[in-house]
Structure formats: structure tokens, C-alpha cells
Amino acid sequence: MIPAPQPPRPPRYRRTRARRIIRNTARALLPRRIGLRHRILISFGAGAMILSGVLAITTYGFTRSSFVQQRETAEINQAFANAKRVQTDLLANSADVIGALEQFGSAQRLLFSNGVWTSNSKGFTQADIPTALKTRVVTNLKAANMIIDHGTNAALIVGIPLEKAHAFYFELESLRETQDALRSVFIALMLSGAIATAVGIGLGLLVSGRTVRPLVQAAQAASAIAEGRFDTRLETTQDRDLEMLTTAFNDMVATLQTRVERDARFTSDVSHELRSPLMTLAASAQVMHSRRDELPERSQAALDLLIGDVTRFQGLVEDLLEISRFDAGAIRLINEPLALLEFVRQAIAVSSLPRTDVIFAAGTDQILVQGDKRRLARVFANLIDNARIHSGGKPKIIIQFADDDPTKSRVWVIVEDDGSGLIDGEEEKIFERFSRGGSAGQRAGSEGAGLGLALAAEHIALHSGSIWAENRRDGIRGARFIVDLDVFIQAQPVDAAQLSTEASS
Amino acid sequence: MAIRVLTVEDDERIRASVKLALEDEGWIVDEAPTGEDAIAIFQSTPADVVLIDIMLPGIDGFELCRTIRKLSDVPIVMVTARIDTHDVVAGLEAGADDYLTKPFAPKELSARIRALLRRVRPSAPGHSKLVFGNLEIIPDEGKVTLGGKDVPLTKTEFRLLCELAHDPNGVFSREVLLDKVWGHGYFGDGRLVDVHIRRLRMKVEVDPAEPTHVVTVRGLGYRLQS
Numbered sequence: 001m002i003p004a005p006q007p008p009r010p011p012r013y014r015r016t017r018a019r020r021i022i023r024n025t026a027r028a029l030l031p032r033r034i035g036l037r038h039r040i041l042i043s044f045g046a047g048a049m050i051l052s053g054v055l056a057i058t059t060y061g062f063t064r065s066s067f068v069q070q071r072e073t074a075e076i077n078q079a080f081a082n083a084k085r086v087q088t089d090l091l092a093n094s095a096d097v098i099g100a101l102e103q104f105g106s107a108q109r110l111l112f113s114n115g116v117w118t119s120n121s122k123g124f125t126q127a128d129i130p131t132a133l134k135t136r137v138v139t140n141l142k143a144a145n146m147i148i149d150h151g152t153n154a155a156l157i158v159g160i161p162l163e164k165a166h167a168f169y170f171e172l173e174s175l176r177e178t179q180d181a182l183r184s185v186f187i188a189l190m191l192s193g194a195i196a197t198a199v200g201i202g203l204g205l206l207v208s209g210r211t212v213r214p215l216v217q218a219a220q221a222a223s224a225i226a227e228g229r230f231d232t233r234l235e236t237t238q239d240r241d242l243e244m245l246t247t248a249f250n251d252m253v254a255t256l257q258t259r260v261e262r263d264a265r266f267t268s269d270v271s272h273e274l275r276s277p278l279m280t281l282a283a284s285a286q287v288m289h290s291r292r293d294e295l296p297e298r299s300q301a302a303l304d305l306l307i308g309d310v311t312r313f314q315g316l317v318e319d320l321l322e323i324s325r326f327d328a329g330a331i332r333l334i335n336e337p338l339a340l341l342e343f344v345r346q347a348i349a350v351s352s353l354p355r356t357d358v359i360f361a362a363g364t365d366q367i368l369v370q371g372d373k374r375r376l377a378r379v380f381a382n383l384i385d386n387a388r389i390h391s392g393g394k395p396k397i398i399i400q401f402a403d404d405d406p407t408k409s410r411v412w413v414i415v416e417d418d419g420s421g422l423i424d425g426e427e428e429k430i431f432e433r434f435s436r437g438g439s440a441g442q443r444a445g446s447e448g449a450g451l452g453l454a455l456a457a458e459h460i461a462l463h464s465g466s467i468w469a470e471n472r473r474d475g476i477r478g479a480r481f482i483v484d485l486d487v488f489i490q491a492q493p494v495d496a497a498q499l500s501t502e503a504s505s
Numbered sequence: 506m507a508i509r510v511l512t513v514e515d516d517e518r519i520r521a522s523v524k525l526a527l528e529d530e531g532w533i534v535d536e537a538p539t540g541e542d543a544i545a546i547f548q549s550t551p552a553d554v555v556l557i558d559i560m561l562p563g564i565d566g567f568e569l570c571r572t573i574r575k576l577s578d579v580p581i582v583m584v585t586a587r588i589d590t591h592d593v594v595a596g597l598e599a600g601a602d603d604y605l606t607k608p609f610a611p612k613e614l615s616a617r618i619r620a621l622l623r624r625v626r627p628s629a630p631g632h633s634k635l636v637f638g639n640l641e642i643i644p645d646e647g648k649v650t651l652g653g654k655d656v657p658l659t660k661t662e663f664r665l666l667c668e669l670a671h672d673p674n675g676v677f678s679r680e681v682l683l684d685k686v687w688g689h690g691y692f693g694d695g696r697l698v699d700v701h702i703r704r705l706r707m708k709v710e711v712d713p714a715e716p717t718h719v720v721t722v723r724g725l726g727y728r729l730q731s
Contacts, residue, residue: 275586275607276519276608278608279608279609280516280518280519280521282610282611283522283523283525283526284522284525286526286529286611287525287526287529290529314608334694334696336695342691343691346692349691350690350692373691373692
């Protein structure tokens with residue numbers, strides 16, 4: 001059976017389009033980079049302003065219309081009464097037009113009779129009467145009124161044809177008082193609008209502060225956790241909406257804590273498990289090594305391979321364990337002040353190239369740095385290993401004050417080689433774990449697991465220093481690795497006489 | 506006479522390999538898989554050096570350390586898993602003289618043991634008795650008295666005190682003491698010195714909190730004075 005053709009769907013784009021427009025407008029008005037606090041503030045302020053504005057406009061409109069209407073009606077009635085009197089007077093004595101106009105009230109009046117305009121006031125002349133009104137009254141013989149601008153004020157003109165007296169009566173009444181009253185109302189409304197907006201902003205501040213506070217607390221807690229303080233928790237709250245966040249956050253931290261602790265435990269378990277067989281291997285290999293001469297040649301070669309790789313394996317396991325300790329945040333530095341030059345010389349002495357030269361700039365021989373000497377020594381041993389394996393040449397070590405720091409508060413220990421240098425973009429990659437540098441194929445399988453530089457970077461970071469690699473700047477091919485450390489203290493020359501004679505021996 | 510080493514280690518394979526390596530040095534090696542066994546063996550045949558793994562089933566390495574320390578002044582080398590844990594200081598506080606982290610090279614172990622068993626330097630003629638106020642040291646007899654009373658020191662504490670006494674009023678840095686007493690190089694652990702100085706003060710000072718004999722010279726090291 002062939003399915004019946006589906007009726008075409010009604011187009012839905014209209015709604016989505018409208019929505020998109022609203023969203024785009026909102027986005028344009030409130031760009032993303034405005035923070036939550038400010039968005040709340042703006043919303044409150046704008047809301048209060050719009051609300052009070054609408055209220056003010058309506059109030060003003062109503063007041064104005066009822067006020068003006070009332071006044072108009074009163075004025076028009078009064079004008080009709082006045083017109084009647086004027087007509088009566090004119091009928092009695094048609095010559096005394098002025099008298100008829102001036103006999104009562106304060107309104108400004110104008111009479112058009114027999115082609116002559118007569119006014120009781122200089123401020124009200126024929127010119128003041130708009131043509132439309134004049135036409136309506138004089139030509140159409142209809143009573144009419146109109147509000148005009150008269151001088152600086154608004155005024156009401158009422159025109160009444162006096163048919164019996166063959167005249168036209170116009171009366172002008174200033175609306176100044178009404179206008180003043182309306183102006184006062186307007187000012188009052190503007191003021192209250194401004195106050196409402198201010199109160200809105202104030203409320204917004206309060207609310208945004210309260211809304212953002214838990215977020216700020218959560219952010220602070222999160223950074224505390226990132227620093228390794230896993231016992232950090234958010235305070236529990238009575239607020240139902242916030243409770244969700246708090247509970248979820250605290251649950252997350254608890255899970256994280258459990259996991260980190262499990263990882264740390266795993267590390268120590270692994271350490272024990274791996275170290276024990278290594279221990280046996282190393283001890284047994286040594287026993288065999290002491291009898292190396294008794295072994296046949298082929299066994300000797302095998303033993304040498306075995307010993308070499310046991311050593312390598314030990315190094316690898318140590319590196320892996322140290323790296324996993326970093327990841328678990330379980331490293332505790334054993335810090336002490338170290339005389340830098342002496343320290344570097346000692347570190348070189350236990351490295352794979354114990355005869356590496358040290359060049360030190362004037363004044364750097366007096367520097368102490370704060371550090372964990374075994375871990376820092378590993379850093380330099382690893383850098384020397386790296387230079388030895390990857391440059392094949394003879395590295396040298398330079399100690400100098402940081403180039404970019406005239407206060408001499410930082411010191412650079414530079415390991416420089418004359419190898420092939422760094423390939424572009426390699427400068428950062430080589431500090432990644434299991435990285436072997438650009439020409440990996442050439443070196444793979446020779447030595448090192450590619451953890452040395454990663455480990456060096458982690459150690460230096462723990463010492464609040466920095467490490468980076470670059471090509472040599474003196475025009476000679478080769479790479480240099482710079483370790484940047486804070487100068488702990490500029491050593492005072494020690495009173496030699498006070499030191500034991502044993503110490504100098 | 507051959508050196509007698511007691512190794513306390515629960516891993517049978519490690520024990521066996523360490524035994525092989527130490528026997529290559531011409532030493533006699535006793536083995537104990539647990540702390541309880543170790544105490545029994547030590548009481549019947551006292552060793553010259555005891556090697557204790559901290560992680561033991563039953564009574565742990567710290568407890569075993571304290572027990573053996575009560576019985577004897579024998580040098581104790583402790584084996585820990587990690588260098589930066591509290592284990593090291595706790596072990597030294599429990600009475601260990603030195604420590605090694607696993608895996609260690611047997612060559613390093615034998616070097617450490619040799620250092621701990623070194624004899625005190627013979628005193629200069631006419632200086633068989635060193636006097637520091639109420640503290641008297643007789644190096645050749647291995648005897649120390651405080652106000653006339655015998656002070657029981659471990660072998661390492663005694664060697665440390667003699668080292669300090671060798672140059673009265675001279676200041677010894679931690680590195681020098683590490684070298685002279687433990688035979689460690691530059692990368693030795695300064696905490697060894699600190700803990701031993703603390704232990705020494707408990708014994709040779711009237712008030713260990715206000716030391717008058719073994720004093721700290723800030724930033725430089727330690728000094729022995731009367």
C-alpha cells in the first residue's frame with residue numbers, strides 16, 4: 001500500500017524567527033561579557049524604570065485629561081454665560097461695545113461686530129484667533145473652542161456667535177494655572193520614577209549580591225579544591241534552590257576526594273609492588289656481577305644487558321612513581337636553603353656527565369636558593385641526560401642572573417648544548433610526557449623513557465620556578481634549557497674563623 | 506671477626522637476594538620474616554647491625570625498632586618505601602640510625618653499614634678524657650657521664666658526640682656531620698643529623714629544651730661546649 005501523501009507541515013519558522021530576533025536583540029543589548037551580577041542589576045534597574053515610566057505616563061495622561069477637561073468645561077460654560085450677558089448689553093446699547101466687554105470678570109475678550117474687532121485687552125487681538133476657529137464661528141455660525149499657545153502659556157479660546165446682536169464673541173482664558181499644576185504633577189511623577197529606578201537598582205544590587213554570593217563561595221571552594229584541599233565543602237543552606245547546588249557540589253567533592261585518595265593509595269601500592277621485585281633483581285644482578293669473570297663470554301654479555309636494563313627499569317619506575325605522585329598532589333618537598341653554585345657542582349657530580357663545566361656570572365656564587373636538593377638535583381641530572389642523549393655533545397652549565405630582572409631577585413641555571421638544536425614548535429612539546437623530541441625515530445629505543453623533561457618541569461613548578469627551552473642565542477647551533485629560580489638569599493660571607501677546622505678538610 | 510647482619514623483611518625473595526649480596530662482602534646474615542621472629546633471633550644471637558623493613562606483618566618496623574633499641578645500642582638501618590613521607594622521621598625517632606629507600610643497591614647498603622660500624626677515632630695522646638663542664642667523654646672506653654652518672658648512648662649517638670667533641674667550640678655543619686658520622690655525601694638527608702642531635706640532647710642535657718652542651722649555631726650547624 002502506498003502511504004497517503006503527508007499534508008505539508010504548517011510553516012514553523014515564524015515563531016523560531018521571532019524568537020531568534022528576540023534572542024539576538026537581547027544579545028545585542030546584553031552582551032555575554034556582562035556578568036551575572038550586572039545583568040541582574042540592569043534587569044532590576046530597567047524594570048523599575050519601565051514600570052515607573054509607564055505608571056507616570058498613564059497617571060499624567062489621566063490627570064491631564066480630567067484636569068484640562070474640567071477646566072475647559074468650566075471655562076466654556078463661563079464663556080457662554082459671559083456671551084449671553086454681552087449680547088444682552090449690546091442689544092440694550094449697541095454703541096458701548098467696550099463697556100459691554102469690560103463690565104465683568106478678568107477674561108480677555110474680543111468682539112467682532114459689523115466688521116470691527118473690539119478687544120478689552122491689548123494681549124488679545126484678532127491675530128491670536130486661529131483661522132480654523134474663526135471660520136467655524138464667523139462663517140459657520142457655530143460655537144467652538146480651541147487650545148492655543150498664547151505667548152509662553154497655553155490658553156483656551158472660546159468663540160460664540162451672538163446671532164441676535166449680529167456679533168461674534170471670543171473669550172481667551174489663560175490655562176497657566178492648569179499648566180503649572182500639570183507641570184508640578186509631571187515633576188513629581190518624574191521624581192518618583194527616578195526614585196523607583198534607584199530603588200530598583202538598589203534592590204538589584206542586594207539581590208545580585210545574594211544571588212552571586214553562593215556562586216562566589218562555590219568558586220572559592222572550587223579553587224581551594226584545585227589546590228588540593230579536598231576537605232573543602234560548601235556550607236549547607238536552608239535555601240531549597242541553593243541546596244541543590246550545595247549538595248551536588250559537596251557530593252562531587254566527596255567523590256573526587258575518594259578517587260584522589262584511592263589513586264594515592266594505588267600509587268603507594270604500586271610503589272611497593274614494583275619496588276620489591278626490582279629490589280630482588282638489583283641485588284641478584286649485583287651478586288652475578290661480582291662473579292662476572294667466572295662466566296662464559298656469552299653469559300657476560302647477557303649479564304651486562306640485564307644489569308643495564310635493571311638500572312633503566314629502576315629509573316623508569318622511579319620516574320613513573322614520581323609523576324603519579326605529582327598527579328595525586330602527594331609530593332612533599334624537603335626544602336632547605338642551598339648554596340646554588342655548590343649545589344649545581346654536586347648535582348653535576350652525581351649526573352651522567354660528572355665533568356660538565358660550570359660557568360658562573362659574578363655574584364652568583366653567593367646565591368642561596370630554597371629547594372629540595374634531591375629533587376632539584378634530578379632536574380639538572382635529567383637536563384644533562386637530555387643534552388647528552390639528544391645532542392651527543394658536551395653540555396655546559398651557565399649560572400647567571402635573570403636577563404629580564406635588574407633587581408637580581410631571580411637566577412638562571414642554563415644547560416646549553418651544541419647539538420642539532422630545537423625544531424620550531426618543539427620548545428613546549430619536549431616537556432610533555434613520553435615525548436622524545438623532534439627526531440624521535442633516530443633516538444627511540446636508545447635511552448630514557450621521555451619522562452625526564454616532564455619530570456623536570458613538574459619539579460621546577462613545585463619550586464615556584466619556571467623552565468623553558470630555546471635555541472642558542474650566540475649563533476652556534478644547539479639548544480639551551482633555562483631553569484629560572486627565585487634567589488632565596490644573597491649569602492653573607494661566612495666568618496671562616498668560626499667554622500671548625502674539620503669543616504674545611 | 507665477620508660482621509653479623511640481621512635482615513628483617515617479609516618478602517622472601519628480597520631477603521634471599523640481600524643475603525646473597527651481603528654474604529659476598531664476607532658477612533654473616535641472619536634472616537627474620539617478621540618482627541616477632543627478629544626479636545627472638547636477636548635475643549639468642551645478637552647481630553652487629555639490624556636491617557628493618559618498615560612494612561612488616563604483625564608488629565611493624567617502628568615497634569620493632571623501639572623494642573630492639575630497648576635491648577641494645579646496635580646500629581639499625583631502616584628500609585622505607587619513600588623518602589618524603591613521615592616514615593623517615595618516625596623511623597629515626599623510633600631509634601633507627603640510618604635509612605634506605607627501596608629499591609636500594611646492595612653496595613649502598615654495605616657502605617652504610619660499614620660507616621655505622623666505623624670505630625671512633627682514637628683520641629690524641631693525653632686526651633683520653635674530654636670534659637665539657639659536667640659532661641665527660643672517654644672515647645677509648647665508649648663512656649659518657651653527665652654529672653658523674655653514666656649516660657647510655659647508642660653507638661651512632663656516641664660517634665656523633667665524639668665528632669663534635671673532637672674540635673671543642675668548632676662549628677660543624679650538617680653536611681660535615683653527615684659525612685663524618687654516616688659517610689653520606691652531599692645528598693645525604695639532613696634530617697638524620699637533626700633527629701640524632703635531638704636524641705643526643707635528651708640524654709646529655711639537663712634540660713633538652715634549653716641545651717647548654719649541644720648548641721645550634723643558627724645557619725651554620727652545631728657545636729659542643731661546656
